[in-house]
Amino acid sequence: MSTYCFDHQLLINERDSGYRVGMARRFHQRAAGLLFGRPLRAGEALWIGQCGSIHTVGMRYAIDVVFLDRNDHVVRVAGNVPPWRFRIARHSASVLEMPAGQARAAGLHAGDRVQIMPACPSSS
Structure with a gap:
């Protein structure tokens, strides 16, 4: 089962x-993606490096897929992929x-x- 630590923040056009x-990042993580883990919750995303295509074979829920070029610009948004x-x-490229x-x-x-940046530690 693949589990991920959601410890990075997503910036879109330089805004959080x-x-x-x-x-x-690792081969087995990229190969498994979301297949064996829990569904993503609202406010979560999974980045898969070295990836130009995806499949949802074996999944039980739809996802949105955002394809990024090597400069981290969005080249395609595939919404609600069943x-x-x-x-x-x-x-x-990812x-x-x-x-x-x-x-x-x-x-x-x-x-x-x-941009995907390490999340700043909270100041509690």
Whole structure:
């Protein structure tokens, strides 16, 4: 089972979106994606590096998929991708997976610049 630590923040066009991001960097994490873990909660996203296509084979819920180029610009937003589907985007180098409907709610569009930064520790 893949679990991710959502310890990064998602900036969209240099503004904090309020989303926390888990990072799938290792081969087994990228291969598994969300397949064996719990569904993402509102306010969470999963970044998958070295990824130009995704599938939802075996998943039981829809997701939004944001394809990013090597400069972290959005090249395609595939919203509400149902289970048992494939999606690909030309020139994409990584992918951001979000709960269905959240890419639109976050205002993500082709051409937007996305940055994923370590979250600052809270000052309690």
